[in-house]
Amino acid sequence: MFKNRHLLLVTLITVFIMYTSSSILTAKQIERERGVEKNMIVTSSGIINGIIDKKYGKYGAQFSKGIPTHSIPLTIKEYPKDTKTFAIIMEDKDAIPVVGFSWLHWSVANLTKDSLEENASINAKDFIQGTNSWSSSLLPQPLDRYEAAKYGGPTPPDKNHDYEIHVFALDTSLDLHKGFYVNELYKAMDGHILAQYTLKAIYTK
Secondary structure, eight states: OHHHHHHHHHHHHHHHHHHHHHHHHHHHHHHHHHTTTOOOEEEOTTEETTEEOGGGTTTSSOEETTEEOOOOOEEEESOOTTOOEEEEEEEEGGGHHHHSSOEEEEEEEEEOSSEEOTTGGGTOSSSEEOOOGGGOTTSSSOOOTTTTOSOOOOOOSSSOEEEEEEEEEESSOOOOOTTOOHHHHHHHHTTOEEEEEEEEEEEOO
């Protein structure tokens, strides 16, 4: 009796190990096929040696209601072959000690090409843009969410800030409209991200 129970236990453990190993292998294979190993690369001609060119922020020459609107160019390479659209989020976490939250500078959805020329935000004919932090209700005089649905360049008030440009390769178009909030973007992207890349750079005070 004891020998039979022992044999049964060994058999069950063996089957469990084989099943688990097979599942892990399958999951890794799916990840490779879906491109989530993060081989995608994003570059910008507006970033030299890790520094954002001044014209894309508060020292630039193009403004709308106090917001620097000359958007930075981006090029996306080595993205998964099944990519249908791209999404972009540009934020400044160094703003947290200053205003209490990460400042959102730009959000883009349903971009169907793998590059953005500089100042693309001003017309935005082939992608949609979400609202930025200039529409925050925490500000004394916030802009309307649709007025703020554009690129807002770096404006560090206290010191040099590090900026993060997150680019996502997606397997679908998103059901979003101009002026969307970034939380809506994240919810819409859930389950559709094939690859992502974060480009980091500094804008000097």
